[in-house]
Each structure stands twice: as structure tokens, then as C-alpha cells.
Amino acid sequence: MNRPRTLRRGAVASLVAGLVMWAVVLPLVAPVAHAAQVGRELGVPRVSVTPTIAPHVNLTINTSDVPAFVPNALHATSGQNLTIKLVNSGTFNHTFTLSRNGSETFPRNWTPAQLSAYFSAHVPLVNVSMPAQTSRFVNLSLNSTMAGGHFEFVSLIPYQFQAGLFGFLNVTPPVSATLTFYVNATDTYTFVASHLDGSSVTKFPVAVNVFFGTLGVLSHTFTLSAIPNYNLGSLNSSTFFTQHPPLVNIAAPTSTGSYTNGSFVLNGPGAYEFICTIQGHFANGMFGFLYAGVPVPTPVVVANLSTALVQTEVLIGGGALLGIGALLAAAAAISGRIPPAEGGAKHH
Numbered sequence: 001m002n003r004p005r006t007l008r009r010g011a012v013a014s015l016v017a018g019l020v021m022w023a024v025v026l027p028l029v030a031p032v033a034h035a036a037q038v039g040r041e042l043g044v045p046r047v048s049v050t051p052t053i054a055p056h057v058n059l060t061i062n063t064s065d066v067p068a069f070v071p072n073a074l075h076a077t078s079g080q081n082l083t084i085k086l087v088n089s090g091t092f093n094h095t096f097t098l099s100r101n102g103s104e105t106f107p108r109n110w111t112p113a114q115l116s117a118y119f120s121a122h123v124p125l126v127n128v129s130m131p132a133q134t135s136r137f138v139n140l141s142l143n144s145t146m147a148g149g150h151f152e153f154v155s156l157i158p159y160q161f162q163a164g165l166f167g168f169l170n171v172t173p174p175v176s177a178t179l180t181f182y183v184n185a186t187d188t189y190t191f192v193a194s195h196l197d198g199s200s201v202t203k204f205p206v207a208v209n210v211f212f213g214t215l216g217v218l219s220h221t222f223t224l225s226a227i228p229n230y231n232l233g234s235l236n237s238s239t240f241f242t243q244h245p246p247l248v249n250i251a252a253p254t255s256t257g258s259y260t261n262g263s264f265v266l267n268g269p270g271a272y273e274f275i276c277t278i279q280g281h282f283a284n285g286m287f288g289f290l291y292a293g294v295p296v297p298t299p300v301v302v303a304n305l306s307t308a309l310v311q312t313e314v315l316i317g318g319g320a321l322l323g324i325g326a327l328l329a330a331a332a333a334i335s336g337r338i339p340p341a342e343g344g345a346k347h348h
């Protein structure tokens, strides 16, 4: 066996192996490192504990000669002062009569007499007339005891409730904090990070803000299930999300380094699964979990750490192979140029 040729072969093999490792891993690692560097620690939220709720909110309800309150669902937060503008652009009079009971829905088959008997026995929170062609304002303080309630409002003009003049004021408690996560998709069907740590949350509801980006060129989504502690497993995800709409569904931007933001509210603790809904990606393992108010499982933390270590090791390994390749190449060049000792002797 010829020594310089063996060295050259070793040099070429090491150089190629080293370059391949760097070529594959560097594009993945660089944006991750960049994201971490600019304070977007992967999988760890930025938590703002002082939530801001508007102290006062204005809402409008319209009525016309169509028997409906528009909109028929109002949403507000306990602790807020609410002003409702009641507009009646129709030719019939109505009333806006708001129940004090946040856990009651009136039977649709109640007669006008039954409905007015109820409100004689249970004083409404608001009871104002809405004469035809007028508008007026009502003010309401939403105290903390109203949180979580859905308060029905009706028109007490006979047969208007039965025709459809009813709706609900939904009062939600203020969020205790806002968690902000940065998540990236890779073209090898992973989320970085795949386990989002909201274990520090002790009080619900909590607002979550996700900034979703990509490290690759494929399309990806961040689609979070609304059902905690439910593993999507091998389910058909499109059927599942049709039946149980996701809390958030964010499409990744097309270029690395930019993020698309989505926000939602979690009402209770648990592990919430998120997946990529692009055909085939979930089946290839593209999923993760957001742990809210529950500990992140220990093996998962170990897995995340080892992933980071493997990437570092691959980089170091690739670098070492490149170095060995360079040394072998140099050795091969030198030994190729220096004639063997016996050849030198012959020369004379």
C-alpha cells in the first residue's frame, strides 16, 4: 500500500465528512443561536405579570324590525365599566332587560307571562325601554363576582323574546399574566422548541402570545388544540380541528428571521398539544406541548438538553474532521514530495 495515497484518501474522506456535517447543521444552528442571542430564549416565555385591561369599554347593540339584537353576544372583562349604546332603528319598541343571573338560560318556549313573572321575582340588572327610532346609553360596572357568567338579555315586549330578541353578555375574568414564546419550525418536521414552559403560571385565565417563525423553506403552521391533556396521537388532525376549533392557528412566514404572531387565552392548567397541519408534517413527528400551570415532564427537559448537546457535538466533530483532513492532506503532500531514503542514495 502506498503511504501518500492512503493519506490522501483519508484527507479527502475527512474533509468531505466535515463539510457535510457543517453544511447540514450550520443553517439549522445559526438562526437558533441568533434567536437565543436576541433574548428569545427558546421554549422559555417572557412573562409580563401586570396585565392591562381597559378600565372602560364601549359596546353597541343595534335593533331593527328584524327580531334580533345585533350583536347577540357581548364580551367584556370583570373589573371593567361598560357603556352599552342601544340603537333602535326600527319601527317597533323593544326593551333591553338584562338578567342578574349569570348561569341561567331562559327556556325558549316560555310565554310572555312566564318571562315577565320571572323578572318580577328577580330584579333585572338593567331594564330600559328602546323606543322606535331612538338610541340611548346604559352604564354597568362589571364586578369580580360576575366573572365567568353569561347574562341573558331579552326584550319584554310580548312575543319579541320568542321571536328572537335575546342575547348574552359574557363576562370573563381578567388574565393574570401574558406569556410570550418564540417558536421556530424546521424543514425536518420539528418545532424549536417543542416544549413550551408555562409551568410558572399559578392563576388563570392567562394570555399567551406566540411568535412563530421558520428555519427552513417549507410551509408550516403552529396549531394549538383547545383541549388540555389530550394527546392527538395518530388522529386525523383536520377532522379533529373541525370538531374542536384550535385556540390559535398561525402560518409561518416564508423567510427565516421574521415572525407571525398569534394570541389566545388559556382558561385552565394542562398540557396543550400543538401540531403543524401541513399534510404529512404531524405524521412525521411535527408536534409539541405547551405546559401551562403544570410541570414540564422531566424526560422532556433532558431530551431538549441532549438535542442542544448533540448539535454542539456535531459542530465540534465536523470541525475536528476538517482539521484532521487538512493535516492528512498536508502530510500526503509533504510525503509525496520527499523521495524515499534509498532513492536518495541511488542518486549519487
Ligand SMILES: [Cu+2]
Binding pocket: 185, 189, 219, 220, 221, 276, 277, 278, 281, 286
Ligand atoms: Cu410543518
